[in-house]
Amino acid sequence: MSVETPPILQVQELKKSFAVHRGFLQRKGGSIQAVDGVDLEIQPHQTLGLVGESGCGKSTVARLILRLLPPDSGRIIFEGSEITDLDEQAFKPLRKRIQMIFQDPYSSLNPRMTVAQSIGEGVRMAGIRSKADQRRRIEQLLDMVGMPKASADRYPHEFSGGQRQRVGIARALSVSPRLILCDEPISALDVSIQAQIINLLKDLQQELGLSYLFISHDLNVVSYICDHVCVMYRGQIMEAAPAGALFDSPCHPYTLKLLAAIPGSKTSEKSKSLATDRSSIAATACRFGEQCPDATAACQGQILGLREVAPGHFVRCCLKNEALK
Amino acid sequence: MASSTDIVLKVEDLRVQFHGDGPVSRAVDGVDFEIRNGETVCIVGESGCGKTVTALAVMGLLPQPPARIAGGRILFGGESLLEMPSSGLRALRGKRMAMVFQEPMTSLNPVFTIGDQISEAILVHEAVTTADARRRTIQLLEDVGITDPGKRIDDYPHQLSGGQRQRAMIAMALACGPELMIADEPTTALDVTVQAQILQLLKRLQQHSRMAIQYITHDLGVVATIADRVYVMYAGMIFEQGTTGHIFNNPRHPYTMALLDSLPTREKRGQRLYSIPGSVPHPAYKPSGCPFHPRCPHRRPSCVDAFPEMCDYGEGHLARCPILYGMERDSA
Numbered sequence: 001m002s003v004e005t006p007p008i009l010q011v012q013e014l015k016k017s018f019a020v021h022r023g024f025l026q027r028k029g030g031s032i033q034a035v036d037g038v039d040l041e042i043q044p045h046q047t048l049g050l051v052g053e054s055g056c057g058k059s060t061v062a063r064l065i066l067r068l069l070p071p072d073s074g075r076i077i078f079e080g081s082e083i084t085d086l087d088e089q090a091f092k093p094l095r096k097r098i099q100m101i102f103q104d105p106y107s108s109l110n111p112r113m114t115v116a117q118s119i120g121e122g123v124r125m126a127g128i129r130s131k132a133d134q135r136r137r138i139e140q141l142l143d144m145v146g147m148p149k150a151s152a153d154r155y156p157h158e159f160s161g162g163q164r165q166r167v168g169i170a171r172a173l174s175v176s177p178r179l180i181l182c183d184e185p186i187s188a189l190d191v192s193i194q195a196q197i198i199n200l201l202k203d204l205q206q207e208l209g210l211s212y213l214f215i216s217h218d219l220n221v222v223s224y225i226c227d228h229v230c231v232m233y234r235g236q237i238m239e240a241a242p243a244g245a246l247f248d249s250p251c252h253p254y255t256l257k258l259l260a261a262i263p264g265s266k267t268s269e270k271s272k273s274l275a276t277d278r279s280s281i282a283a284t285a286c287r288f289g290e291q292c293p294d295a296t297a298a299c300q301g302q303i304l305g306l307r308e309v310a311p312g313h314f315v316r317c318c319l320k321n322e323a324l325k
Numbered sequence: 326m327a328s329s330t331d332i333v334l335k336v337e338d339l340r341v342q343f344h345g346d347g348p349v350s351r352a353v354d355g356v357d358f359e360i361r362n363g364e365t366v367c368i369v370g371e372s373g374c375g376k377t378v379t380a381l382a383v384m385g386l387l388p389q390p391p392a393r394i395a396g397g398r399i400l401f402g403g404e405s406l407l408e409m410p411s412s413g414l415r416a417l418r419g420k421r422m423a424m425v426f427q428e429p430m431t432s433l434n435p436v437f438t439i440g441d442q443i444s445e446a447i448l449v450h451e452a453v454t455t456a457d458a459r460r461r462t463i464q465l466l467e468d469v470g471i472t473d474p475g476k477r478i479d480d481y482p483h484q485l486s487g488g489q490r491q492r493a494m495i496a497m498a499l500a501c502g503p504e505l506m507i508a509d510e511p512t513t514a515l516d517v518t519v520q521a522q523i524l525q526l527l528k529r530l531q532q533h534s535r536m537a538i539q540y541i542t543h544d545l546g547v548v549a550t551i552a553d554r555v556y557v558m559y560a561g562m563i564f565e566q567g568t569t570g571h572i573f574n575n576p577r578h579p580y581t582m583a584l585l586d587s588l589p590t591r592e593k594r595g596q597r598l599y600s601i602p603g604s605v606p607h608p609a610y611k612p613s614g615c616p617f618h619p620r621c622p623h624r625r626p627s628c629v630d631a632f633p634e635m636c637d638y639g640e641g642h643l644a645r646c647p648i649l650y651g652m653e654r655d656s657a
Contacts, residue, residue, distance in 0.1 A: 053517070224589035261521035
């Protein structure tokens with residue numbers, strides 16, 4: 001399947017830990033493994049969903065890809081070439097190829113710059129020199145995201161959340177990127193506005209052949225928009241599969257728990273109660289062990305890798321490994 | 326039909342205005358609703374539609390000024406809250422009605438332990454000893470599912486996770502066994518799995534106590550999970566009301582229909598989502614006639630001027646759209 005079309009982005013064994021500072025003197029007291037060996041692949045013109053609860057490391061993954069944070073180890077391969085060890089100078093042109101849309105449209109736009117100034121920075125970076133051409137491009141970008149031309153000379157505070165998010169998208173598009181990392185792009189928006197932005201993202205993907213990394217905690221949205229989905233828990237990918245397979249036949253106990261938690265879902269009534277004797281499970285290598293309703297003593301000491309349970313469907317769970325044997 | 330003695334809270338034609346520098350904001354513009362014993366009623370709406378202001382008006386927590394209650398009545402157990410002196414309201418708040426807020430970190434006091442804050446609610450309203458209050462606090466923490474409550478009672482809010490803090494807030498609201506709990510987006514700031522736990526907790530608590538819950542949210546998924554009856558709010562008015570079944574299976578107002586159509590789900594994959602054009606009007610600049618008319622797919626010229634009256638579809642299902650009501654009647 002991926003033989004003829006190489007993925008636009010590959011992430012291999014990506015790791016990042018943060019030091020934890022404690023007390024008044026801020027002494028270093030251990031560290032948190034925020035991203036612990038993450039592998040991802042995004043195919044051209046496709047959308048990869050990255051889901052998980054807050055603190056699972058999904059935003060950190062996006063920041064590592066964009067080099068807003070340096071990774072501890074691992075490889076990031078963009079359009080076939082490795083970009084992990086590029087210095088800042090060499091990485092700069094890649095920032096035009098990979099862009100990001102942020103969750104909060106209120107804090108991600110500079111309040112003292114007009115819309116034209118915000119988008120104009122990218123337009124200049126893209127190499128458009130003459131003022132008239134820049135203006136034309138800004139107006140074209142605004143048109144692409146469904147904003148009137150007149151909004152170019154207004155300031156962010158004059159717009160609603162949905163309109164600001166459109167400006168954020170126009171700014172990301174200003175450098176003609178191939179890949180856009182969308183970090184919870186709709187969760188700060190009103191219900192009636194969310195659909196507008198989702199439709200816009202899908203339209204732009206079709207028109208411009210964009211690829212998306214779509215970070216979200218909302219499984220309904222992910223099931224609607226994504227082609228592939230990775231489920232993350234405490235820094236690791238627990239399950240990765242094509243969207244259809246993940247929602248039809250979820251394997252990992254954590255994925256099942258997430259699906260059951262969707263409000264209004266049929267399974268949400270009865271969530272499994274935890275097994276009684278948890279003491280044997282605490283020592284397992286599985287991140288989800290302590291929370292896992294299916295965990296048994298057999299989980300103990302197992303080495304946990306991602307295993308393919310069906311074509312393209314990977315699961316990190318020793319119980320599923322057992323079932324395979 | 327339930328008798329009128331069952332009704333815990335009845336709000337009639339409530340109007341709240343905000344007076345600032347600019348034009349007057351009519352945040353709540355003639356809202357009627359009622360909540361019965363043991364019932365969970367959801368008030369659904371987008372930000373700025375007036376759902377929180379309605380709740381704060383019921384609790385008597387609106388800062389006046391800038392807010393001004395311009396009309397209407399709020400009856401709690403038959404007593405009119407708007408005419409009650411503030412001392413009477415204080416005796417009621419926290420004892421017979423309580424509120425849980427969206428962001429537990431900002432509504433808990435960071436310099437007191439959660440035990441202090443929960444037992445304060447008991448000590449203010451009831452003549453009990455400090456030791457008794459502490460015992461009851463531990464019991465409350467256990468009821469809301471906090472593990473090891475004997476230890477956690479002496480924790481400060483920052484030592485708890487978001488879900489635990491919200492549980493502590495709920496414990497505080499439950500402290501005096503209220504008849505009505507108003508929960509304002511209590512799970513919006515929480516993860517989905519924690520949200521599911523909190524919703525289950527509220528349901529379980531309600532089964533034990535016959536407490537009525539007024540649940541405010543913008544999340545239709547949450548509504549489907551917990552509500553008995555639903556009020557859909559837009560621009561400071563109730564646009565549709567009915568049982569959860571009415572609203573989800575047989576919506577009668579174009580706004581409700583549009584909200585349901587615009588939800589992304591797996592079944593709609595590959596189709597374009599319905600999106601409501603435009604955005605929610607500012608409460609100071611509401612469109613004339615039906616406030617939804619600029620965004621409505623069923624708009625008629627008359628909608629621009631004529632105020633939409635509530636149309637009765639029977640069984641407590643009402644919707645504020647005379648156009649669809651007329652079409653329904655003509656085809657029948």
